[in-house]
Structures are given as structure tokens and as C-alpha cells.
Amino acid sequence: MSIIWFLWGLVQVAIGFYLIFPILLLLIHLFVPKRKPVTSKNVTEADYALIVTAYQQVEQLPDVVASILRINYSNYLVYIVADNCDISTLHFADERVIVLRPETVLASNTRSHFYAINHFRRPHERLAIIDSDNLLDSEFLNELNPLFDQGYAAVQGVRKAKNLDSVYACLDAARDIYYHFYDGRLLFEDGSSATLSGSGMAFTVALYKEALGALDVSGAGFDKILQNAIVTRGQRIAFNEHAVVYDEKTSESDQLVKQRSRWINTWFRYFKFGFALVFKGVTGFNWNQLLFGFVLLRPPLFIFLIISVFFMFLNLLINPLVSLLWLGGLLLFVTGFLIPLFHESVDRRIIRSLTSIPVFMYYQVVSLLKAKKANKISVATKHNYRKAP
Numbered sequence: 001m002s003i004i005w006f007l008w009g010l011v012q013v014a015i016g017f018y019l020i021f022p023i024l025l026l027l028i029h030l031f032v033p034k035r036k037p038v039t040s041k042n043v044t045e046a047d048y049a050l051i052v053t054a055y056q057q058v059e060q061l062p063d064v065v066a067s068i069l070r071i072n073y074s075n076y077l078v079y080i081v082a083d084n085c086d087i088s089t090l091h092f093a094d095e096r097v098i099v100l101r102p103e104t105v106l107a108s109n110t111r112s113h114f115y116a117i118n119h120f121r122r123p124h125e126r127l128a129i130i131d132s133d134n135l136l137d138s139e140f141l142n143e144l145n146p147l148f149d150q151g152y153a154a155v156q157g158v159r160k161a162k163n164l165d166s167v168y169a170c171l172d173a174a175r176d177i178y179y180h181f182y183d184g185r186l187l188f189e190d191g192s193s194a195t196l197s198g199s200g201m202a203f204t205v206a207l208y209k210e211a212l213g214a215l216d217v218s219g220a221g222f223d224k225i226l227q228n229a230i231v232t233r234g235q236r237i238a239f240n241e242h243a244v245v246y247d248e249k250t251s252e253s254d255q256l257v258k259q260r261s262r263w264i265n266t267w268f269r270y271f272k273f274g275f276a277l278v279f280k281g282v283t284g285f286n287w288n289q290l291l292f293g294f295v296l297l298r299p300p301l302f303i304f305l306i307i308s309v310f311f312m313f314l315n316l317l318i319n320p321l322v323s324l325l326w327l328g329g330l331l332l333f334v335t336g337f338l339i340p341l342f343h344e345s346v347d348r349r350i351i352r353s354l355t356s357i358p359v360f361m362y363y364q365v366v367s368l369l370k371a372k373k374a375n376k377i378s379v380a381t382k383h384n385y386r387k388a389p
Helices: 002-031 061-069 109-117 140-149 167-189 205-212 222-232 253-270 273-283 287-297 301-318 320-338 348-377
Strands: 048-055 076-083 097-100 126-131 154-161 201-204 238-247
Touching: 002 167, 002 301, 002 320, 048 061, 048 109, 061 076, 076 109, 109 126, 109 205, 126 140, 126 205, 126 238, 140 154, 140 201, 140 238, 154 167, 167 238, 167 253, 167 287, 167 348, 201 205, 205 222, 222 253, 222 273, 222 287, 253 348, 273 287, 301 320, 301 348
Parallel strands: 048 076, 048 126, 076 097, 154 238
Antiparallel strands: 126 201, 154 201
16 A cells, blocks of 8 residues: 555656746756857858648748848758659749759658758768648848857757747646746756757757668657657756747647647657666766757646646645645746746737637647547648748
């Protein structure tokens, strides 16, 4: 019987830890020396390959390419990998844009990336991963360079909302703000690594080949495998909140369910990486690996929030004092969640959308029920086409 109570307590501690994890990151941040702004010391522009991956849909590619061609940078080539796409309408006059259409369907981000790498027109030093619905800020590459020049081989930028046309898009944007603040900025500034977001990220070509070259990754989640490979090697993933790409947010419930089903599926497939990193961090006294391992083990927000509320009410019957601890943990989490949202730069529509979180969580639960077959239901999120302003 004592073993059952021990396991019950252990499970509660494990879930409760993630309720206060954002506040812990903030507290650690208070004691970490602040990083000074850095600028690139190199006069010569590094050579980038910008890889844009598209699956079945090409409608937004002209806008994506137009935003790339407007960036304040000259030393790059754009490789569009149009997987299972009709490219008859794609015509780009600029010779820096190379359209590639694989002979067979790849249905995989990494396969598309390596298809581009294998068709590089020249030996690029760095590559950046761009989604087919992203728009680039004009200083995107210039913001990446200083961190590469410092010796980092992987840099994650920020994916800001391109559209806030529905409550779902606003809540999707709120989620991104939360993760960019804690899993991006604070993790990196606290001495660990930023998590990868799937796009708006850049690597040295050598690191990307080393990390994924021997693997054939299918389905969603290549970024989970990639970040684990980088941190396992003892390297850190840098973060720059000024390296911005504008990302299309899910605006309809059907899009939300399919996208979240894939994301939840990837957590169940890859959270095991966290155990190995925590072990390596402890045995090797590596703070980067230890902290990042805890992040990989963390369940999706809605899962541990639902479990936390359930534990709180269950403890009303078992131990009311512990129930109060759960209530305190939930209040700390809400406080931590709101801190990055109540910033002057955050669109007020995002703040107003927070009242619809219960509806958003309902669709997350629906996504959970479909997660097992997520990669069979859809390969990529299909967005309604909107002409860029």
C-alpha cells in the first residue's frame, strides 16, 4: 500500500513541477548575467540557402518568395521544394529562386530539405528553413548572423502571427508568444537551448547534415529529432527574438484539430528523448542537457492542465491541504502564462481571445483522440489562401 501512495505522490510532483516551471525559469533568469546585444563582426555576408518546403499547395509561394527577395541581404539562393505540387503556375524571374519538383512524392520535411541540399547550386555555409506560408522580415538573416559569428551552429527565430482573423488564430498566436518567451528566450538566456519551431530557424549546413543525414524521418516532428540530436551533441540552440518570420495561424477548427493531432502525436513519439537528456545532464554535469531534457518530458499544456485540475478535485476527497497546493500551482501557472502576453506589443485581439480558451482546449481534446492516426489524416496544415498585403 505504501508503494501505491509513493507512486501517487511521485506522479503529482511530476505534473505539479510543470505548473511552476515557467515561474522557475523566471526566477533562474534573475540570477543569470544578462547577455549584451551582439552585432556581426564579419564584413562579408555568409552564404545562405533558404529552403522553402511546399506540399500540395503552392498558392502562397509567390508571396513567400516576394518577401524573401525584399530582405536586406544579398548572398543567398532560394530553393523551393514543391513536393506533390502542380508547379505550372510558378514563374520567378529572379535567378536566385530555384524551383525543384521531386520525381516521387516525398511527404516529409527532412526528405524535402535533403532534396534541396542535394541540388544546391553552390556549397552554402548556412541554411534556413522556411514554410510555404511564411513571410520574412527584411532583417531576418542579418539578425541570425551575430549568433552564428559567436560560434552557435543553430539559431531559432520568432514566428509572429501573419493573421488574427479568428479566435482560433488569436489563441494560436497566444500559444506561440508563451512558447517563444519561455521555451525560446528564457531557456536560452538561462543557459540551455531554445526549442525548435519547425520554421524560422537556421543551421550550418554541416550541422544539419551531421544531425539528420543518416535518418529518414517521416511524419511530423523532424524538429523534435533535430533539437534532440543537437543538444545530445553538447551544443546549444541559440534564440533571437528579432529574427522574425510571419506565420499563418490556424483560423478554423478543422485545421486546428488536424494540426494539433500531428503535434500531440509527435510528443508521444519523442518525449522519451527527455529521459536520456536528463540522465546525460546529471551524469555529465551539463546544465543545457538537464534543463532541455525536462522541457522534452513536459506534456502539451492542455494535457497537464486537465490532469492538474482533476488532481485538485480528487485531493478534496483525499487530502484537502494538497488540494490547496494544486490550486496555488494552477494560479502560478496562469500568472506565468499571462506575463508574456501583457506586453505593449501584443495585439489586443489576442488578449480578448483568452476568454475562449475553454473552447480551444475542447478542440485540443478532440485532437488528442485523433492523435494516433494524425499522420494518416494529414501531412501538412492546409491554410485558406490570403493574398499578402
